[in-house]
Structure formats: structure tokens, C-alpha cells
Amino acid sequence: MAPAQPPTDPVEQLREQLRSLGYLDARVDRFVLGRSVAGSTATWALAASGRIGLLAGALLGPAAAVGLSARMPGLVTGVADAIVLAVYLAVLLGAGSALLALVAILAAGALARRAASRPDFEKSAHRAATVAGLVVAGTCLLYLTLWWRATTAPGAPMGSSGAQILVLAIAVAISVLIGHTVTVTVLASLVRFGLAASLRRGTPLSSWRVLVPVSAVALIGAFALLLTTAPVDSITETPPIAVVPTGLNVVVVAIDGVDVATLDRLNASGATPMLATLTSKARTSVMNDPDRDPARVWTTIATAQPPEKHGIRGLESRQVAGVEGRLRVESPALALLAAATDVLRLTRPSIASGQERIVPAFWEVAASAGLRTAVVHWWATWPGPEGQGTVISDRAILRLEQGGTPSGEIAPVSLYEPLLESKDARHRRVEAAAQLIWPAAHVDDISKTLRRSAELDAMVLELGADPALGPLDLRTVYLPGLDVAQHALLQSGDGSAIASSAMAERVKGIESYYMFLDRALAQWLAILPRDNRQVVIVTQPGRVQQPSPGLLAISGDAAATGPLAEVAPTAVAPTILTILGVPTAADLASTAARSMFSEMFQAKYPARSVATYGERRRPGQQRTGKPLDQEMIERMRSLGYVR
Numbered sequence: 297m298a299p300a301q302p303p304t305d306p307v308e309q310l311r312e313q314l315r316s317l318g319y320l321d322a323r324v325d326r327f328v329l330g331r332s333v334a335g336s337t338a339t340w341a342l343a344a345s346g347r348i349g350l351l352a353g354a355l356l357g358p359a360a361a362v363g364l365s366a367r368m369p370g371l372v373t374g375v376a377d378a379i380v381l382a383v384y385l386a387v388l389l390g391a392g393s394a395l396l397a398l399v400a401i402l403a404a405g406a407l408a409r410r411a412a413s414r415p416d417f418e419k420s421a422h423r424a425a426t427v428a429g430l431v432v433a434g435t436c437l438l439y440l441t442l443w444w445r446a447t448t449a450p451g452a453p454m455g456s457s458g459a460q461i462l463v464l465a466i467a468v469a470i471s472v473l474i475g476h477t478v479t480v481t482v483l484a485s486l487v488r489f490g491l492a493a494s495l496r497r498g499t500p501l502s503s504w505r506v507l508v509p510v511s512a513v514a515l516i517g518a519f520a521l522l523l524t525t526a527p528v529d530s531i532t533e534t535p536p537i538a539v540v541p542t543g544l545n546v547v548v549v550a551i552d553g554v555d556v557a558t559l560d561r562l563n564a565s566g567a568t569p570m571l572a573t574l575t576s577k578a579r580t581s582v583m584n585d586p587d588r589d590p591a592r593v594w595t596t597i598a599t600a601q602p603p604e605k606h607g608i609r610g611l612e613s614r615q616v617a618g619v620e621g622r623l624r625v626e627s628p629a630l631a632l633l634a635a636a637t638d639v640l641r642l643t644r645p646s647i648a649s650g651q652e653r654i655v656p657a658f659w660e661v662a663a664s665a666g667l668r669t670a671v672v673h674w675w676a677t678w679p680g681p682e683g684q685g686t687v688i689s690d691r692a693i694l695r696l697e698q699g700g701t702p703s704g705e706i707a708p709v710s711l712y713e714p715l716l717e718s719k720d721a722r723h724r725r726v727e728a729a730a731q732l733i734w735p736a737a738h739v740d741d742i743s744k745t746l747r748r749s750a751e752l753d754a755m756v757l758e759l760g761a762d763p764a765l766g767p768l769d770l771r772t773v774y775l776p777g778l779d780v781a782q783h784a785l786l787q788s789g790d791g792s793a794i795a796s797s798a799m800a801e802r803v804k805g806i807e808s809y810y811m812f813l814d815r816a817l818a819q820w821l822a823i824l825p826r827d828n829r830q831v832v833i834v835t836q837p838g839r840v841q842q843p844s845p846g847l848l849a850i851s852g853d854a855a856a857t858g859p860l861a862e863v864a865p866t867a868v869a870p871t872i873l874t875i876l877g878v879p880t881a882a883d884l885a886s887t888a889a890r891s892m893f894s895e896m897f898q899a900k901y902p903a904r905s906v907a908t909y910g911e912r913r914r915p916g917q918q919r920t921g922k923p924l925d926q927e928m929i930e931r932m933r934s935l936g937y938v939r
């Protein structure tokens with residue numbers, strides 16, 4: 297029989313050389329090299345690294361999705377979100393891995409070829425290929441280990457040592473596989489340069505005698521890294537919250553956009569008698585946040601934690617296409633990236649929601665302690681969780697206007713139908729109340745702005761007094777109308793100065809809004825139960841360039857008398873909870889302002905504390921209605937919150 301003739305096709309010759317050296321034995325090697333032996337060196341290296349990137353993306357994408365879902369709880373809200381996010385991350389990480397592999401392949405190949413004329417070329421080539429593979433493998437393993445550390449807490453189901461070792465073993469296998477493909481590709485690049493005769497069969501990262509010790513060392517190193525980067529503080533178990541009932545009925549009225557100097561002047565003149573009464577007993581200034589973002593500021597007040605802990609860093613966030621959760625934009629670099637991804641339709645603007653908030657607000661703490669609570673229209677309350685009191689969220693008014701199947705706008709969901717049935721009567725009362733804010737003959741922009749704001753606040757108060765809410769221990773409402781009005785009236789659209797006469801008319805309109813709020817609150821409080829009622833007024837200056845401090849005032853039998861020292865915004869929530877008899881958590885940013893209480897109250901109810909209130913119990917994903925995402929964006933745009 298005649299001997300087999302070597303192939304005359306250069307491509308087939310190259311494939312035969314790769315086979316003879318064992319570089320096409322494994323299926324993964326054939327995937328990386330088998331279809332990319334033709335073309336120029338640069339094209340070939342780019343194609344091979346691209347296939348390595350595909351492999352890395354398929355393996356690393358799901359792992360990254362798991363880690364990111366734990367680091368950003370508001371981003372992943374279900375299995376569908378996790379799948380879409382894994383695809384996005386596979387593309388991103390695959391591209392990064394491809395770039396890393398390309399650099400490693402070209403650099404290692406160039407270094408090896410420099411020794412082509414030396415007798416130790418074969419040893420140098422294998423050394424360069426091995427180092428390139430180990431660098432890429434080590435980078436992948438470091439990434440996976442740190443992601444897993446960010447994902448799993450010591451007390452979590454996968455936090456045991458056995459589970460950690462199992463996960464890290466999988467990470468080592470993924471990393472070594474990717475490193476092996478880089479090593480093979482480096483050696484294959486040398487074959488393309490006609491150096492096949494100087495190479496022996498086999499690759500350094502394919503022999504079990506090499507893989508076992510390398511993998512063992514990598515596993516030990518990864519586990520050591522996992523241990524050294526473990527958080528020092530262990531997770532504190534949430535203790536039960538024992539309430540010492542005070543028998544007090546607490547009503548919290550949060551008013552945004554209040555200039556305390558203007559309020560005091562109107563109070564002194566007799567123009568706002570109800571507000572004067574509500575702020576004349578125990579009162580103190582509240583420090584303001586330089587960042588006047590309302591969602592951020594009011595969530596800090598509600599949770600007694602700074603934004604770094606409560607999770608709401610701004611009103612506007614981003615929603616990834618195909619993912620229900622939200623991604624916060626926390627830096628100028630991320631803002632620039634978000635603008636680019638908006639253009640590409642990969643992300644779109646979204647309003648901060650309760651899915652991003654990771655610590656409980658004071659009404660949720662009170663509800664967990666067994667008290668009857670209701671909150672109306674506070675920032676970042678959608679979607680409302682079942683079983684944590686009544687939540688008429690910041691999207692509830694939109695839902696009641698549009699009807700349809702609810703999607704977490706109101707909790708419990710059984711409250712939706714009664715509120716929907718009373719919608720028409722409620723709207724008539726709201727329109728009648730708003731007509732009184734400004735002379736009926738005025739139909740200019742000032743009048744339209746004031747009436748729109750008044751309708752919003754009147755609607756919040758109407759919902760907060762609805763009989764369907766039932767008897768309550770804590771009733772909380774947030775009134776944004778004054779902030780909306782002053783933001784619209786006290787600035788020009790093009791940034792130019794406003795004429796003195798026009799400004800005087802606008803200031804007069806703003807003062808009339810204080811009077812509207814005074815009348816509305818007087819009528820609202822007259823409807824509510826009066827027995828043992830303690831009214832807490834919380835104000836903030838709103839979206840102004842040079843904000844004055846806010847105000848915290850308590851009126852009722854539990855309140856002290858006179859002005860007190862300034863407090864931080866994080867002192868508001870524990871102060872409200874103290875009136876209800878709820879202990880203060882030791883991990884809050886501030887304690888209660890007990891100097892605001894009478895000596896009798898302080899003696900009868902001494903300070904108590906618990907270690908923590910724990911994390912916020914986020915709502916489940918059983919919602920069936922269509923979320924009003926775009927409608928919420930349009931509403932915020934019409935009110936001047938977003939552009």
C-alpha cells in the first residue's frame with residue numbers, strides 16, 4: 297500500500313499539524329481552533345479570542361447575574377429578570393474575556409517567537425503559553441471568587457464551608473478550562489508561524505499530572521481569599537419588637553417645600569392658624585441634605601438611615617430592557633453610560649421604587665410590631681407589600697385614575713375596589729377644594745400651577761381619611777404640592793431673571809398655598825378621630841438652591857413646650873416610633889429626640905432599644921396588573937421632577 301500523501305492545501309496542512317500535536321483532540325479546542333485556521337495572523341487571533349469570549353460569556357454570565365442580583369436587590373425581581381440579565385452580562389463579560397485572551401495570545405506568542413532560534417525554544421514556548429493561560433485563568437477565578445463573596449452571607453443556605461468549597465471547585469473548573477483554551481491558542485499561533493517541528497505533542501494545561509495540582513492550589517487560594525475578604529460583622533438576627541402601648545393615636549403630616557421663615561411669618565400674622573397651632577408646642581429644626589432629591593431625602597427621614605444604607609440615592613434610576621428591576625445611577629461615569637444605553641434602547645429612565653429600598657420605614661416597623669398603620673403617597677412605597685399595614689403608594693393615584701388590574705399600587709389589594717368605587721365623589725371634593733386657592737377669575741399659569749398642586753395634596757388627604765382604612769394607630773401622609781408649586785413658579789424656564797412685578801405675584805401665589813394647606817389640614821383633622829391624638833409635622837425646604845432647615849413639630853399631650861436643639865433627618869423616624877411605644881434600633885443613624893416629649897411622658901415611657909429592625913421585607917412577585925412605569929415617568933415630568 298502506498299503511504300498517505302500529505303495534504304497540498306495549506307489550510308489542511310495546518311489542521312493536520314494541529315491534530316498531530318494534539319491541539320484538536322478536545323471538543324473545546326476544536327471549537328476555538330477548528331474553524332479559524334485560515335486568514336492572517338491578526339484575523340486568526342481575533343477569531344480565536346472571540347470564540348474564547350463566547351465560551352467565557354456562557355460560563356461567567358450566569359455566575360455574574362447571581363452576584364449582581366444579591367448586590368443590587370432592586371434589579372432582579374424574578375427568574376425572567378435573572379435570565380435577561382445573564383444574557384446581558386454574558387455579552388459584556390464575554391467581550392472582556394475575548395479582549396483579555398487576545399492580549400494574552402498576542403503577547404505570549406510574540407515572546408515565544410523571540411526564542412525561535414534558541415535550542416530551548418520548545419521549553420520557552422510552553423512556558424509562555426502556560427503563563428498566558430494561567431494569567432487568564434487566575435483573572436477569571438479572582439472574579440468569580442469576589443462575586444461569590446459579594447453574593448453569599450455566612451448565614452445563607454449556601455454559606456456553609458462545604459457549599460463554599462463546592463462552588464469554588466466549579467469556579468476553578470471554569471477558570472482552568474478558559475485558561476487551557478488560551479494556552480492551546482498560543483501554541484497554535486506558533487504552529488502558524490511554521491514552528492510545529494520544534495514543539496512536542498500535548499499542552500501544559502491538559503495533563504492530569506499538571507491540572508490536579510494547579511486546580512488544588514487554585515482552590516486553596518480561592519478559599520483563602522474568600523475567608524480573608526469575609527465581612528467582620530456577622531449578620532444580627534432580627535429580634536422581636538416588643539411594644540409598650542402608649543395609647544396614643546399618631547398622625548404624621550409630611551410637607552415638602554416649606555420655607556420655615558415664611559411659615560412662621562404667616563403663622564404670626566394669623567393667616568395660617570391651624571399650622572400655627574400644630575407647630576407651636578414642641579418644635580425643632582431638621583438639618584437638610586445638600587442633595588435636594590426628594591426621593592432620597594424623604595427616604596432618609598422615613599428609615600433613619602443614610603442613602604448608602606437605605607438604597608434610594610435618587611428619584612431617577614434606570615430600567616434595563618427586559619428586566620423588571622431597577623439599576624441606580626450613582627456616579628457621573630455611570631450617568632454617561634446610562635445616557636448611551638438609553639440611546640441604544642438598552643435602558644430607559646425609571647422612577648425609584650420600593651424594590652430598591654432595603655431597610656424598613658417607620659410605618660413598616662410599627663406594622664411589624666403589631667400596630668395598625670397606613671401611609672399615603674410617600675416616595676419609594678411602590679409596590680406595597682402585603683401584611684405590613686395599609687400602603688397607598690406613590691403610584692396609587694395613577695392607578696385609581698386609570699383603573700384596571702392593580703400591580704402593587706395599593707396594599708392590601710382588597711382595599712383597591714372600595715377606593716375605586718368612591719373615586720368620583722372623591723374627585724368632586726378635591727376639585728371643589730382646589731378652586732378656593734386662587735381667585736376664580738385668574739386663569740393664568742400661576743393659577744393653573746397652584747390648582748394642580750392643590751388637587752394633588754387634596755387627593756392625598758382624601759385618601760388618608762377614607763373610611764376604608766379603618767381604625768389606625770399610625771396615619772402618615774406626604775404632601776408634595778407646595779414643593780411642586782414653588783419649583784414651577786419661582787424659576788424661569790430659560791434660566792433668565794424674572795421681573796420684580798411677576799415675582800411678587802408668584803410669591804403671593806405661594807403664600808396663598810400655605811393658606812390652602814392650613815384650611816385643608818384643619819378640615820382633614822376635623823374628620824379624624826381626636827382621642828389621644830398626637831400630630832407630628834415634618835417639613836423639608838424642597839428643591840431650592842439655598843435650602844433652609846426643615847421642621848419637626850409635635851402637638852398633643854406627649855409634647856414638651858418650646859423650641860429645641862436642631863436634629864438630624866434620621867432622628868425623625870425613631871422619634872415617631874417612640875410616641876407609639878416602639879423601641880429604637882441600635883443600628884439607626886440617630887436616636888429619638890426625647891427632649892421633644894413632656895417630662896411625664898419620658899418618665900412613664902423610658903428609652904428602650906433593640907439591636908436592629910432588620911432588612912425590609914420586600915413584596916413578592918405575584919402582581920398580575922401592568923406596572924404604570926411610563927405613566928409614572930410622564931406624571932413626574934408634568935410635575936417638574938424629571939426632564
